[in-house]
Amino acid sequence: MRYTTMRYTTMRYTTVESPLGPLTLVGSDGVLTGLYMERQRHRPGEESFGERDEAPFAEAIRQLEEYFAGTREEFDIPLALHGTPFQRRVWAELREIPFGETISYRELAERIGRPTASRAVGLANGRNPVSIIVPCHRVVGAGGDLTGYGGGVERKRHLLDFERDRQWNRAEPTLPLL
Known part of the structure; x- marks a missing residue:
C-alpha cells in the first residue's frame, strides 16, 4: 500500500x-x-x-x-491518511490483518509495540478515514464480540460474514467428477 x-x-x-x-x-x-x-x-x-x-x-x-x-482480498490504491503518528501506525497495522481473519484490540496494541494501549488502539481504529480498504472491521473485542464500528455493528457483521464465507468457499475442496 x-x-x-x-x-x-x-x-x-x-x-x-x-x-x-x-x-x-x-x-x-x-x-x-x-x-x-x-x-x-x-x-x-x-x-x-x-x-x-x-x-x-x-x-x-x-x-x-x-x-x-468476491474476487479481491487486498487493495492497491494510493492513500493519504491524515492522523497522528499513533493513528497512522494503527492504520498501517490494520492492513496486515489477513482477509477473513480477526484480531482483538489487545492483539493489535501488542503488534504495534504498545501492549497496554488497547483502548487508544480502539479509538484510533474508530477514526480510520478509509474503512473497508483499511480493514478496521477485522478488529473485535477480546472475546470475539463485535464491539463498535464507525459504520455500525451490522455493517461490521456483514463484512466479516462476507469475508469468512468467501474464505470458506475458497478453501472448500473440489470433488473429482465421476
Missing part, C-alpha cells in the same frame, strides 16, 4: 453503491483520503469533500466492485 503526504489542490468526491449502502469516496490528485458510509461516526461534513467528480476514483471503484464480487 502506498501512503503519501501532500498538499491538496482540489478535493473531489463521488458516491458509489455497495452492499453496505452508498459509499462516499474522497480524494485529491488521484490519492484517496476518505471512504465513508452513510451515518458513519466521525464522517466529515460534506462541504469538505470538494467537487463531485467520479473520474479520479475509477480504480478505487473497480477494486471495491471486485472486493464485493
Whole structure:
C-alpha cells in the first residue's frame, strides 16, 4: 500500500453503491483520503469533500466492485491518511490483518509495540478515514464480540460474514467428477 503526504489542490468526491449502502469516496490528485458510509461516526461534513467528480476514483471503484464480487482480498490504491503518528501506525497495522481473519484490540496494541494501549488502539481504529480498504472491521473485542464500528455493528457483521464465507468457499475442496 502506498501512503503519501501532500498538499491538496482540489478535493473531489463521488458516491458509489455497495452492499453496505452508498459509499462516499474522497480524494485529491488521484490519492484517496476518505471512504465513508452513510451515518458513519466521525464522517466529515460534506462541504469538505470538494467537487463531485467520479473520474479520479475509477480504480478505487473497480477494486471495491471486485472486493464485493468476491474476487479481491487486498487493495492497491494510493492513500493519504491524515492522523497522528499513533493513528497512522494503527492504520498501517490494520492492513496486515489477513482477509477473513480477526484480531482483538489487545492483539493489535501488542503488534504495534504498545501492549497496554488497547483502548487508544480502539479509538484510533474508530477514526480510520478509509474503512473497508483499511480493514478496521477485522478488529473485535477480546472475546470475539463485535464491539463498535464507525459504520455500525451490522455493517461490521456483514463484512466479516462476507469475508469468512468467501474464505470458506475458497478453501472448500473440489470433488473429482465421476
